[in-house]
Amino acid sequence: MVLLKFGEMLCMRNLRRPVLLYPAVGLLCTLVLLYPLSLHPASTSVDAGDALQQIWTLRWIQRTLFSATPLLNAPTNYPYTQSLVLYQPLYTAAWLTLPFYWLGLAPLTVYNLALLLSFGLSFVGVALLVDALTGSRAAALSAGVLFAFSTARMAHLPHLNLLSGFCMPLLVLLLVRLARRTPSRRQRWLSGAGLALLLAAQVLADVYHAVFVAVLLAVLLAYAALARMYTRQVWLTIAAALLAALLLIAPIMLPSLRAQHELGLTRSFADHQRYAASLALYGVRDQPGLLWSPQQASATTAPFGVEDMLWPGLITLLLAGASLALGWRKRWYALFVLLSLGVLIWSLGPTLRWQRADAGVPNPLYSLLYAHVPLLEAVRVPTRWALLLQLGLSVLAGYGCAGLLALLRGRRLRYGVALLLLALTLADSWHGPVRGNPSVALEPLPSVYAYLAALPPAPLLEFPLENSDEQLRNRYVYYALFHPQPLLNSASSIVPQKYSELREILRDFPSSSSLKLLHDLGIKYVNVNRWELSNWPAWQAKLAAAPGLRLLRTFDDERHLLYEVLDQPSPPTYATILRAPTPQLLTYSAQPIWTAPPAQLYEADITVPLTISGSSVRTMALTLPTVLLPGLQRYLLPSAELPERIDSLALGAQSLTLLPPPPLSTTTSITAPQVTVALLNPALQAGATLDCVAYARGPVAAEGLVWSLALVDGQWNPVQKRDVFFDGTLPAPSQWHQQDWTPLPCSMAVPLTPPTGTYFLVVSLFDPATQTYVPLHSPDGALAPVWRVPQPIEVQR
Numbered sequence: 001m002v003l004l005k006f007g008e009m010l011c012m013r014n015l016r017r018p019v020l021l022y023p024a025v026g027l028l029c030t031l032v033l034l035y036p037l038s039l040h041p042a043s044t045s046v047d048a049g050d051a052l053q054q055i056w057t058l059r060w061i062q063r064t065l066f067s068a069t070p071l072l073n074a075p076t077n078y079p080y081t082q083s084l085v086l087y088q089p090l091y092t093a094a095w096l097t098l099p100f101y102w103l104g105l106a107p108l109t110v111y112n113l114a115l116l117l118s119f120g121l122s123f124v125g126v127a128l129l130v131d132a133l134t135g136s137r138a139a140a141l142s143a144g145v146l147f148a149f150s151t152a153r154m155a156h157l158p159h160l161n162l163l164s165g166f167c168m169p170l171l172v173l174l175l176v177r178l179a180r181r182t183p184s185r186r187q188r189w190l191s192g193a194g195l196a197l198l199l200a201a202q203v204l205a206d207v208y209h210a211v212f213v214a215v216l217l218a219v220l221l222a223y224a225a226l227a228r229m230y231t232r233q234v235w236l237t238i239a240a241a242l243l244a245a246l247l248l249i250a251p252i253m254l255p256s257l258r259a260q261h262e263l264g265l266t267r268s269f270a271d272h273q274r275y276a277a278s279l280a281l282y283g284v285r286d287q288p289g290l291l292w293s294p295q296q297a298s299a300t301t302a303p304f305g306v307e308d309m310l311w312p313g314l315i316t317l318l319l320a321g322a323s324l325a326l327g328w329r330k331r332w333y334a335l336f337v338l339l340s341l342g343v344l345i346w347s348l349g350p351t352l353r354w355q356r357a358d359a360g361v362p363n364p365l366y367s368l369l370y371a372h373v374p375l376l377e378a379v380r381v382p383t384r385w386a387l388l389l390q391l392g393l394s395v396l397a398g399y400g401c402a403g404l405l406a407l408l409r410g411r412r413l414r415y416g417v418a419l420l421l422l423a424l425t426l427a428d429s430w431h432g433p434v435r436g437n438p439s440v441a442l443e444p445l446p447s448v449y450a451y452l453a454a455l456p457p458a459p460l461l462e463f464p465l466e467n468s469d470e471q472l473r474n475r476y477v478y479y480a481l482f483h484p485q486p487l488l489n490s491a492s493s494i495v496p497q498k499y500s501e502l503r504e505i506l507r508d509f510p511s512s513s514s515l516k517l518l519h520d521l522g523i524k525y526v527n528v529n530r531w532e533l534s535n536w537p538a539w540q541a542k543l544a545a546a547p548g549l550r551l552l553r554t555f556d557d558e559r560h561l562l563y564e565v566l567d568q569p570s571p572p573t574y575a576t577i578l579r580a581p582t583p584q585l586l587t588y589s590a591q592p593i594w595t596a597p598p599a600q601l602y603e604a605d606i607t608v609p610l611t612i613s614g615s616s617v618r619t620m621a622l623t624l625p626t627v628l629l630p631g632l633q634r635y636l637l638p639s640a641e642l643p644e645r646i647d648s649l650a651l652g653a654q655s656l657t658l659l660p661p662p663p664l665s666t667t668t669s670i671t672a673p674q675v676t677v678a679l680l681n682p683a684l685q686a687g688a689t690l691d692c693v694a695y696a697r698g699p700v701a702a703e704g705l706v707w708s709l710a711l712v713d714g715q716w717n718p719v720q721k722r723d724v725f726f727d728g729t730l731p732a733p734s735q736w737h738q739q740d741w742t743p744l745p746c747s748m749a750v751p752l753t754p755p756t757g758t759y760f761l762v763v764s765l766f767d768p769a770t771q772t773y774v775p776l777h778s779p780d781g782a783l784a785p786v787w788r789v790p791q792p793i794e795v796q797r
Contacts, residue, residue: 026123037434041112045439047158049471052478061094079598082259086492088161092205118163123148125169130398138418143398149429155309167202179229195241200248267380275381276349290427319400326403340392347385448560452483458524460485510546520595572657594628614643674777694746698736
C-alpha cells in the first residue's frame with residue numbers, strides 16, 4: 001500500500017505539486033548511487049591525478065574572488081602572469097561551493113561537495129525539464145536519474161569540469177516555458193534574467209560545456225524559429241538575455257581568450273581524429289551493472305580509458321526507442337531527436353568508424369565545420385560530445401516513459417509500472433560503490449611544504465618536472481595550496497611552446513645551462529623529490545658538484561632536499577659574424593645559454609634589439625626563442641646594414657663578447673674539408689658543460705656523415721663522446737661552402753667520473769657506411785683522420 005501511494009504521488013498532476021520533491025529525490029539518489037563518497041567527502045579521493053589539479057584550481061579561484069589578486073595570475077608557470085588560462089575553468093563550481101570555503105572546510109572536502117552538487121543539480125535540471133515537456137512526474141524522475149548517473153558522466157568522476165553541465169537543461173526549460181503561452185512583461189524579463197545568469201554560469205563552468213550550450217542554443221532557437229514558437233517580444237527578450245550573458249562573462253573570457261591567442265594555444269585536427277568516438281564505444285560501460293550492458297571496461301576486456309565509456313544505458317535506449325512510437329506528436333520532441341542524432345554523428349569525429357582501428361568513412365562535414373567554426377576547435381576530444389548526447393537521450397527516454405504510462409488505464413497498474421520503471425532506472429544507473437583511490441590529498445602534508453610556507457615568497461622549482469608518473473605534475477600543483485611560493489612547474493596538459501623550451505633545458509638539472517636559466521628567471525628554491533628519481537647516487541653526485549646550488553635542508557628521511565640557487569657571475573655570451581657574400585651570418589655561442597627577460601618569456605615572438613657598433617652603429621630587431629642554446633643559433637643579417645668594421649655587439653641590454661671569424665688557411669693545397677675549433681671555457685668542473693665554437697669548410701661528397709666530438713686524456717683514452725647527425729637542422733657536409741665558414745655544434749657534457757687532470761677535445765667526421773673517418777685539414781693545413789684541438793682542458797673534481 002505504501003508503495004502504491006508513492007507511485008500515485010509520482011503520477012499525479014495538479015497545480016500544487018511539492019516544490020522540494022525533485023531536490024529531495026535528487027539528494028537521495030546522490031547519497032545512494034555515489035556511496036560511500038557521498039557520506040565521507042572529507043576522507044575519499046576519487047582520483048590521484050586530475051582531481052588534484054582541479055582541487056587546486058577550485059581553491060585558487062575562491063581565494064581570489066574577494067581579494068586584490070588578479071584572478072588569472074595563478075602561481076604556476078612562473079613568471080607568466082595569466083597561467084589560469086592553461087587550466088579548465090571552474091568558476092561556477094567555485095561560486096556554488098563558496099559557503100563551504102568560508103566555513104573553513106579542507107580543499108578535498110570542498111571539491112567532493114562540488115562533485116556531489118553537480119550530480120544533484122543535473123538530476124534536478126533534467127527532471128524539471130522533462131516534467132515541463134511531458135507533464136509526468138514519474139518520467140521526470142526517471143530521466144533525471146538516467147542523465148545524472150549515466151556512464152558518460154560516472155566515467156568522468158575525476159573531472160569536475162565535465163560534470164558541470166547542470167545549467168543546460170534549466171536553460172532549455174526557460175525557453176520551453178516562453179513558448180507555451182504569451183508571457184506577461186514581468187514573466188519575460190524574469191525569464192530573460194534567468195537565461196542570462198544560467199548561460200553565463202554554464203559558459204564559466206567549463207570550456208566543453210560552453211561549446212555544448214552554444215550548439216544547443218543554436219539548434220533550439222533555429223527549431224523554434226522554423227516552428228514559429230516565439231512572439232516578437234519573446235525574441236527581443238532572448239536577444240537581451242544573450243547580450244547580458246556576454247557582458248557578464250566578458251571580464252573573464254576576454255582576457256582568457258586574448259592570453260590563449262598570445263600563447264598560441266591550439267587544438268590540432270590530429271587530436272580530433274585521435275580522440276574521436278567509434279560506434280562500438282557506445283557499448284562500453286565503466287563498471288558491471290545490475291542490468292545488461294554489452295561490454296565492461298576492465299582489464300580482461302580491453303584497455304579502455306575514461307573517454308571510451310559511452311554506454312547510454314539499457315533503460316535509456318529502451319525508453320528512447322519507445323518514444324519514437326509514442327512521443328513524435330509532442331511539440332518539442334523532434335528537437336531532441338535531431339539533437340541526439342546530430343551529436344552522435346559529430347562525436348565520431350572526422351571519420352565514421354565502428355571500431356577505432358577501422359579505416360572508416362570520411363566525414364567531410366566535420367572537416368568543413370572545423371575549418372570555418374573556430375568554436376568547435378575547442379572540443380579536441382570528440383568523445384565528450386556523449387555528455388550532450390546523454391541529455392538528448394534522457395529527455396527522449398522521459399517522453400517514452402510518459403507515453404507508456406499514458407497507455408495504461410488502471411490507476412493501480414499505472415502506479416505500479418511507474419514504480420517499476422523508476423526501480424529499473426536506478427538499477428541501470430548503479431555503477432558500484434565509489435570508494436575512491438589512494439591520493440596525496442589523504443596523506444599528511446610533507447614537512448618541506450610547511451617549511452616553505454614559513455619562508456618569504458620566492459619562485460620555486462619542483463624537480464623532476466616529469467617522469468614516468470603522468471600525475472607527478474598534478475601533485476606539485478596540489479602542494480602549492482600549502483605554501484606561498486610561485487611555481488615554475490606546470491600541470492596543464494596543453495602547455496605553450498615557451499614552457500616546452502624551458503622544460504627541455506631543465507631536464508638536465510643541475511647542468512650549467514639549467515642553473516643559468518634558474519638564475520636568469522629569479523628562481524630561488526629547488527625542491528628535489530628524491531623518490532621520483534632513479535639512480536639516486538648519480539643524481540646526488542651531480543647535485544654535490546653543481547657550483548650554483550646550496551643545500552638548505554633535507555626532509556622526511558631525505559625524501560625531499562631543498563636547495564637554494566646562488567647568485568653567480570653570468571658567463572659571457574659569444575658571437576661571431578662570418579664575413580660572407582650577402583647576406584652575412586651571425587652565430588651565437590651562449591655560455592651556457594641566453595635567456596629572454598622574464599617579462600617577455602611567454603611572448604609568442606620575442607623581439608630583441610641587436611646593436612652592432614664599429615665604424616658606424618646599426619640596430620636591428622631579432623626574433624628569438626625563449627632560450628638560446630649554446631652554439632646552435634644562426635641569423636642572417638643584411639650586409640648593407642652592417643658597418644665595415646665591427647668592434648662590439650649588444651643583444652638588448654646584454655653585451656656580447658665578439659669572437660673574430662676564423663681566418664682562411666694560407667695553405668694553397670686544401671684537398672679535404674677544413675675545421676677549426678676554439679674552446680670558450682678550457683677550465684671547468686667535472687659534470688659541467690664544455691663549450692666551444694666550431695666552423696667548417698667543404699664540401700664533402702659523401703652522404704650520411706656524423707660530426708663526432710670526443711673528450712680524451714693525454715693518452716687518447718676517451719672519457720666522453722658526442723655524435724651529431726646532420727638531420728636537416730644542420731647544414732650537411734655536402735652543403736658546406738668551399739670559401740665561407742659554416743658553424744657546427746661543439747658543446748658537450750663532461751661526466752662526473754674523470755679525475756682532476758688535463759684533457760683534450762678531438763673532432764672528426766665519421767662515415768657509418770664505410771666505417772671510416774673522412775680526412776680533415778686542421779687550421780694549419782695538416783691532413784689527418786681526426787683532429788685534436790691543441791688547447792688543453794683542465795678539469796677539476
